[in-house]
Amino acid sequence: MSLWKQSVEIARVDLLVESRLGDSLKIILPFAIIALMIFSLAFGSDLISIGNAGPGVFWTIAILFGMQIALRAAALETEPRRDLTALLGLDPAARFLGRSLSASLLLGGFMSVLFAAMLLLFNPVLPTGWLWPVATSLVLSTIGLAMLSTLAGEVTVGLRNRTSLASLIVAPLVIPIVVGASQVREAMDRSSGILIWILLLTTTDLVLLVAGVGLSRPLEEASR
Amino acid sequence: MQPLVELRSIGVSLGGQPILRDVDLEISAGQSVGIVGPNGSGKTTLLRLIATLVRPSSGVGSVLGEDLSSPAVRVNRRAIGLISHQPSLIDELSLEENLTHFVKLTGFSMEGVDKSFSVVGLEKARHLRVSAASYGMKRRLEVAWLLIAKPQLLLLDEAKSGLDDTAQELIDALVTLTIERGGSVVSVSHNPQHLAGSQFGPVRRLEQGRIQAVT
Numbered sequence: 001m002s003l004w005k006q007s008v009e010i011a012r013v014d015l016l017v018e019s020r021l022g023d024s025l026k027i028i029l030p031f032a033i034i035a036l037m038i039f040s041l042a043f044g045s046d047l048i049s050i051g052n053a054g055p056g057v058f059w060t061i062a063i064l065f066g067m068q069i070a071l072r073a074a075a076l077e078t079e080p081r082r083d084l085t086a087l088l089g090l091d092p093a094a095r096f097l098g099r100s101l102s103a104s105l106l107l108g109g110f111m112s113v114l115f116a117a118m119l120l121l122f123n124p125v126l127p128t129g130w131l132w133p134v135a136t137s138l139v140l141s142t143i144g145l146a147m148l149s150t151l152a153g154e155v156t157v158g159l160r161n162r163t164s165l166a167s168l169i170v171a172p173l174v175i176p177i178v179v180g181a182s183q184v185r186e187a188m189d190r191s192s193g194i195l196i197w198i199l200l201l202t203t204t205d206l207v208l209l210v211a212g213v214g215l216s217r218p219l220e221e222a223s224r
Numbered sequence: 225m226q227p228l229v230e231l232r233s234i235g236v237s238l239g240g241q242p243i244l245r246d247v248d249l250e251i252s253a254g255q256s257v258g259i260v261g262p263n264g265s266g267k268t269t270l271l272r273l274i275a276t277l278v279r280p281s282s283g284v285g286s287v288l289g290e291d292l293s294s295p296a297v298r299v300n301r302r303a304i305g306l307i308s309h310q311p312s313l314i315d316e317l318s319l320e321e322n323l324t325h326f327v328k329l330t331g332f333s334m335e336g337v338d339k340s341f342s343v344v345g346l347e348k349a350r351h352l353r354v355s356a357a358s359y360g361m362k363r364r365l366e367v368a369w370l371l372i373a374k375p376q377l378l379l380l381d382e383a384k385s386g387l388d389d390t391a392q393e394l395i396d397a398l399v400t401l402t403i404e405r406g407g408s409v410v411s412v413s414h415n416p417q418h419l420a421g422s423q424f425g426p427v428r429r430l431e432q433g434r435i436q437a438v439t
Contacts, residue, residue, distance in 0.1 A: 001328075001329065001330065001331035005328075005331075006329055009325065009328045009329055010329075013314065013317070013321075013325055016316070016317065016321070017314060017316040017317065020316045021316060078310075078312070080308045080310045080311070080312035081312045081313075081314065083272070083275070083277050083306065083308065083312060084306070084308075084312040084326075085329070086277060086298075086301055087275065087277075087301050087302065087304055087305070087306055088302065088326060088329045088330050089301055089302035089329075089330060090329055221295070221298070224277055224278060224279060
């Protein structure tokens with residue numbers, strides 16, 4: 001079976017499992033929105049400060065809670081299930097791609113709702129023509145965070161406290177994604193070019209894609 | 225003719241702890257081998273070693289013609305069927321969804337799915353979630369999968385434990401089918417009765433990581 005078909009099958013089952021468990025939708029998303037509300041209340045009644053802080057608070061919460069969503073599939077995986085998929089002849093690269101695909105779709109939905117909530121709660125002043133550049137930066141950062149979290153999940157296979165360790169790996173490596181995504185809006189405010197930041201996000205995604213596909217087999221074998 | 229499994233003075237250590245020591249084992253095509261041993265004797269590790277899921281720390285060996293220490297050993301994994309002591313199914317999916325997931329990942333034909341459900345007696349339970357299925361149902365589903373996969377090397381880890389007579393007969397039938405196809409079977413259990421009968425020849429005993437004797 002081709003790598004692509006295996007990847008799509010892995011993504012399909014991950015999403016099916018998530019739709020039945022519903023943790024991302026029922027627990028993580030509402031909690032993230034509550035966190036946004038708490039931040040907006042913590043700024044008091046200064047509407048300008050609240051508006052200015054909105055995008056920064058959004059990215060902080062999006063990354064911290066988004067990691068939990070992206071790491072869910074890896075956290076649910078047991079050793080017998082991993083053994084079985086190895087004996088089914090599953091290409092580890094297909095697991096990386098499939099899991100990144102499902103995490104990207106889940107994170108995409110999560111980020112969209114969270115961004116809409118941020119607009120409502122913080123009412124930030126957005127530059128003219130913000131929609132497409134910001135949407136592009138959201139999509140690219142979502143894909144990057146999904147791949148980074150999936151890769152961290154693979155690195156920590158078989159270790160105790162796997163989810164916490166994976167989060168520790170993701171946190172420092174997510175910096176180029178946060179910088180790239182947040183600077184797109186900043187650059188628009190300053191009327192300077194956004195291309196360099198879009199390029200940073202695209203390059204980060206490509207590096208993660210190559211690293212994830214290339215390292216998946218050695219990581220799989222090293223975990224045995 | 226080269227044996228399907230050949231282990232020579234194999235040792236396996238996990239987390240710095242020796243689990244298997246100086247294990248010698250040879251299994252030819254068409255042969256079924258029973259290994260009995262108490263809990264913690266290394267039975268599961270031995271099966272995982274043969275399944276190429278654990279690497280040897282010492283000694284030499286080959287499985288399905290490939291050296292255990294060579295990266296090429298993984299290319300034969302699809303010819304190995306394993307029923308582990310813990311069912312390896314996805315709890316949130318139905319029995320049917322699990323089976324079709326395995327079939328889709330391997331690229332086998334979906335035609336065998338209905339027949340397999342019928343053979344293992346799960347037609348009426350196929351839409352049941354794994355989380356709601358009994359232990360026996362989960363085992364039957366694993367048998368259904370192996371009927372489709374037709375592994376050359378079948379590995380059974382406490383496969384009959386906790387099963388009723390009918391389900392145990394299904395395991396026996398799977399062993400017979402594998403042997404008739406020219407494959408090999410290794411079955412491990414803490415209970416010698418699970419390895420009794422004509423299917424398994426002399427039963428070996430595994431204690432403290434060593435194969436002690438043929439009984």
